Amino acid sequence: MKLRELGEDRLIATLVRQLKSRRDVVIGPGDDCAVVENAGEDYFLLLKTDCVVEGVHFLPNESPFAVGRKAMTRVLSDFAAMSGLPRFALVTLIVRRDQTAAWTRRLYRGLQSVADRFDVVIVGGETSRTLAATVVSVSAIGVVEKNRAVSRDGGKANDFLYVTGKLGGSLRKKHLDFKPRIEESRWLASHFQIHAMMDLSDGLGADLPRLARASELDFEIDESALPRNRGCAIDAAINDGEDYELLFALPPNDGAALEKSWRKTFPRLSLTRIGRLVRLTKSKNRQSFHGYDHFA
Amino acid sequence: MKLRELGEDRLIATLVRQLKSRRDVVIGPGDDCAVVENAGEDYFLLLKTDCVVEGVHFLPNESPFAVGRKAMTRVLSDFAAMSGLPRFALVTLIVRRDQTAAWTRRLYRGLQSVADRFDVVIVGGETSRTLAATVVSVSAIGVVEKNRAVSRDGGKANDFLYVTGKLGGSLRKKHLDFKPRIEESRWLASHFQIHAMMDLSDGLGADLPRLARASELDFEIDESALPRNRGCAIDAAINDGEDYELLFALPPNDGAALEKSWRKTFPRLSLTRIGRLVRLTKSKNRQSFHGYDHFA
Numbered sequence: 053m054k055l056r057e058l059g060e061d062r063l064i065a066t067l068v069r070q071l072k073s074r075r076d077v078v079i080g081p082g083d084d085c086a087v088v089e090n091a092g093e094d095y096f097l098l099l100k101t102d103c104v105v106e107g108v109h110f111l112p113n114e115s116p117f118a119v120g121r122k123a124m125t126r127v128l129s130d131f132a133a134m135s136g137l138p139r140f141a142l143v144t145l146i147v148r149r150d151q152t153a154a155w156t157r158r159l160y161r162g163l164q165s166v167a168d169r170f171d172v173v174i175v176g177g178e179t180s181r182t183l184a185a186t187v188v189s190v191s192a193i194g195v196v197e198k199n200r201a202v203s204r205d206g207g208k209a210n211d212f213l214y215v216t217g218k219l220g221g222s223l224r225k226k227h228l229d230f231k232p233r234i235e236e237s238r239w240l241a242s243h244f245q246i247h248a249m250m251d252l253s254d255g256l257g258a259d260l261p262r263l264a265r266a267s268e269l270d271f272e273i274d275e276s277a278l279p280r281n282r283g284c285a286i287d288a289a290i291n292d293g294e295d296y297e298l299l300f301a302l303p304p305n306d307g308a309a310l311e312k313s314w315r316k317t318f319p320r321l322s323l324t325r326i327g328r329l330v331r332l333t334k335s336k337n338r339q340s341f342h343g344y345d346h347f348a
Numbered sequence: 349m350k351l352r353e354l355g356e357d358r359l360i361a362t363l364v365r366q367l368k369s370r371r372d373v374v375i376g377p378g379d380d381c382a383v384v385e386n387a388g389e390d391y392f393l394l395l396k397t398d399c400v401v402e403g404v405h406f407l408p409n410e411s412p413f414a415v416g417r418k419a420m421t422r423v424l425s426d427f428a429a430m431s432g433l434p435r436f437a438l439v440t441l442i443v444r445r446d447q448t449a450a451w452t453r454r455l456y457r458g459l460q461s462v463a464d465r466f467d468v469v470i471v472g473g474e475t476s477r478t479l480a481a482t483v484v485s486v487s488a489i490g491v492v493e494k495n496r497a498v499s500r501d502g503g504k505a506n507d508f509l510y511v512t513g514k515l516g517g518s519l520r521k522k523h524l525d526f527k528p529r530i531e532e533s534r535w536l537a538s539h540f541q542i543h544a545m546m547d548l549s550d551g552l553g554a555d556l557p558r559l560a561r562a563s564e565l566d567f568e569i570d571e572s573a574l575p576r577n578r579g580c581a582i583d584a585a586i587n588d589g590e591d592y593e594l595l596f597a598l599p600p601n602d603g604a605a606l607e608k609s610w611r612k613t614f615p616r617l618s619l620t621r622i623g624r625l626v627r628l629t630k631s632k633n634r635q636s637f638h639g640y641d642h643f644a
Contacts, residue, residue, distance in 0.1 A: 055452070056445035060475060063449060067456050074469045077436070086471035088436055090386065099471060101397075101438040101487050107479045140373075140384055142397040144485050149352035153359060156351070160363050173370045175382035175395060179356060183403045184480030189440050191397050191487035 061262070082266070083203050084133035084250055087196070095195045098136040102127045103144075103189035110228070112186075116155045118228040120162025123188040126253070128170055128232035129296045133251040134203065135241035136196035137234070141167060143177035144189040151186070159188065170234060200241045202300070207248035207267030211301035211329045214310075217321055219256060220284030222294035230296040237298055239317060244310055249300035255293035256326075263299060264329060273327030301329055357558070378562070379499050380429035380546055383492070391491045394432040398423045399440075399485035406524070408482075412451045414524040416458025419484040422549065424466055424528035425592045429547040430499065431537035432492035433530070437463060439473035440485040447482070455484065466530060496537045498596070503544035503563030507597035507625045510606075513617055515552060516580030518590035526592045532614060533594055540606055545596035551589035552622075559595060560625060569623030597625055 055063055068081045078096055079087035085098040104123045106112055124141065131138040143163060147156065167174055172192065216233055233251070240246050248267055252259050256278070264271045280289040302310060307325065314323045351359055364377045374392055375383035381394040400419045402408055420437065427434040439459060443452065463470055468488065512529055529547070536542050544563055548555050552574070560567045576585040598606060603621065610619045 053449045054446050055443065055449060055477075058449050063452065063475060066449060066453060070453065070456050070460060071470050072460070072464065074467075077469055077471055081470070081472045083472075086436065086438065088471060091389070093387070093389070097489070099436060099438055099487075099489060101440050101472070101485070102474050103440050103442060103476055103485065105442055105476050105478050108477060140382065140395060142382065142395055142487055144397050144399050146399060146401055146483060147351065150350050153349045153351060153354050153362060156359065157362060157366065160366050164366060164368070168368065171370075173373055174367050174377070175373055175384060176377045176379075176397070178398050179359060180399055180401050181351075181404060182401050182481055182483075185478055187442060187478070187483050187485075189397070189399065189483075189485045191395075191438055193393070193395060193489060 079203055084130040085136065087134070087201060095197050096201055098131060098134055098194045098196055100127055100130045101189065101191040102130065103187055105187050106185040114228070116159040117162040119188065120159040121166050122228050123190050124163045124166040125230060125232050125296070127190045127192045128166065128172065128234060129251045129253065131192065131194050132233040132237040132298060133249055134196055135200055135237045135246070135249065136194045137238070138170060138172045138192045138194035140175045141172050141190055141192040143174055145177065145179045146182045146187040147179070148183070148186065149181050163190070170232065202241055202246045202249040204248050204250050204263045204266040207263060207269055207301040207329045208303070209269055209329055209331045210304055211247050212304050212307045212325050213271065213273065213299065213301055213327045213329060214323055214325055215252070215256070215279065215297050215299050216323055217295070217297040218279040218281045219252070219295050219297065220288035220292045221281040222292045226281065227294040232296065233298045236318060236321065240300065243313065244302060244306055247301045247303065249298060252295040252297050252299050253293065255291045255295065256299065257290040258293070259299060263301070267301070267329065268332065269329045270332050271327060271329050277324065277326055279322055279324040304328070375499055380426040381432065383430070383497060391493050392497055394427060394430055394490045394492055396423055396426045397485065397487040398426065399483055401483050402481040410524070412455040413458035415484065416455040417462050418524050419486050420459045420462040421526060421528050421592070423486045423488045424462065424468065424530060425547045425549070427488065427490050428529040428533040428594060429545055430492055431496055431533045431542070431545065432490045433534070434466060434468045434488045434490035436471045437468050437486055437488040439470055441473065441475045442478045442483040443475070444479070444482065445477050459486070466528065498537055498542045498545040500544050500546050500559045500562040503559060503565055503597040503625045504599070505565055505625055505627045506600055507543050508600050508603045508621050509567065509569065509595065509597055509623045509625060510619055510621055511548070511552070511575065511593050511595050512619055513591070513593040514575040514577045515548070515591045515593065516584035516588045517577040518588045522577065523590040528592065529594045532617065535613060536596065539609065540598060540602055543597045543599065545594060548591040548593050548595050549589065551587045551591065552595065553586040554589070555595060559597070563597070563625065564628065565625045566628050567623060568626050573620065573622055575618055575620040600624070
């Protein structure tokens with residue numbers, strides 16, 4: 053079967069099924085970061101890799117600074133999703149021989165600018181030539197306190213669902229200019245009991261079902277309540293992807309306190325209750341929910 | 349300036365110059381792995397990323413199992429170079445939509461077979477489509493005891509230079525079938541005072557000058573003494589690349605003891621003294637020394 057027929061989620065499921073685990077692996081493939089034990093310490097190590105591909109995640113004539121910034125930010129956004137702190141990064145750059153040194157320097161300046169902002173050190177990498185599309189792959193390692201790590205699978209029935217910021221419109225350059233919500237997620241996990249969290253990279257339409265599935269639940273959302281970027285219809289807010297906002301589930305009794313403290317702490321970033329997690333029932337037909345699938 | 353004129357070593361030098369460091373970075377870019385502190389522990393963390401690219405590191409019709417095996421082994425070979433133990437790996441797979449699911453499953457079986465053999469767990473990864481060449485990027489994290497880590501830069505004048513195994517002939521499928529010398533390097537660093545070590549990925553002709561330069565030394569080798577694979581001329585042993593054998597420097601007084609214990613411990617793998625490190629003099633003209641440059 054071709055990957056375009058199989059789709060990304062099913063491809064990953066089939067690959068993950070082959071893999072072995074070990075006792076020191078706390079969370080393996082399928083969450084935003086992998087979580088592993090760090091002998092005797094009171095924090096876990098978080099591991100994550102991601103990439104941007106020319107023609108898929110950026111156009112050939114895009115500013116290399118913006119491409120570098122995006123490549124680093126995408127990875128750091130996954131640390132936000134686990135309420136972790138990224139520490140070190142490795143960069144793999146795959147590029148044609150006729151590319152200029154100036155281009156690669158500007159790309160690195162973009163990578164570095166985001167790394168600096170979040171106290172991440174680029175400690176190594178690899179370069180290879182290619183005959184075709186440029187690829188920038190970034191891996192990072194970080195830490196999270198054992199009592200603060202948040203995964204996708206802890207959601208409970210009736211939990212309120214929240215998203216930070218606004219959704220949709222990624223193609224209008226927003227996909228090159230976004231922030232990893234690290235400060236926000238660190239604050240959330242230290243002040244509230246966050247049951248489940250992830251970052252929205254493929255769009256709410258793809259990512260919310262993943263969070264619900266990981267928690268063995270279903271969800272109900274009020275589509276008209278979705279926070280939308282200017283000029284975005286509901287469908288765009290659900291399916292454009294590359295929002296890099298946080299989606300999380302919280303006990304309903306904590307909702308009012310959260311909303312109040314959030315406004316005080318992050319007055320410039322909206323927080324919107326979009327619905328709730330519910331028990332699994334017969335599968336519903338959600339035509340508008342699909343999000344971005346790399347292979348579809 | 350185009351990368352094909354600049355060359356790989358100068359490209360990396362120019363990129364690394366931009367990067368910032370931090371106190372917990374023990375060895376940053378430029379060695380086989382990055383080495384970082386792990387708060388309060390008596391071992392360092394080792395970080396490494398690497399990739400294989402279709403049309404560069406493997407042909408389109410190559411067995412996906414062999415490609416997966418190569419992608420994982422290349423990374424583990426860098427842990428051998430630091431006498432470290434790899435523990436966890438992340439896999440980024442960039443592939444066309446018309447690739448089959450069976451191909452990717454076989455690729456993963458290749459990755460997994462090497463990971464299993466060296467007790468490495470694949471804990472996560474990323475998939476993306478591309479319009480062009482397939483890329484498999486593997487990042488790994490591991491550990492090394494603080495008193496056992498070996499870098500490239502500790503060579504002393506008069507140190508004997510050794511290589512494991514035989515060199516040259518990588519294109520005759522050998523580049524798809526090699527072992528990371530982890531067991532050997534762990535043994536070396538626990539029994540002898542290894543001053544400097546690396547794995548030979550771009551060929552002795554590219555890699556030995558890197559080790560000498562990192563140690564601020566020059567080298568003398570007896571080209572006729574180089575251990576060569578069957579059918580390989582001296583030039584092939586120096587410049588073919590992808591040998592993935594260990595190159596290391598040892599105090600000359602330890603040479604006899606090393607050679608004797610090695611033969612007992614690893615009777616099936618040759619160990620050859622190929623020359624020595626010497627003080628820097630005026631640069632010599634070594635036409636036969638170039639190795640593999642990704643961009644040249």
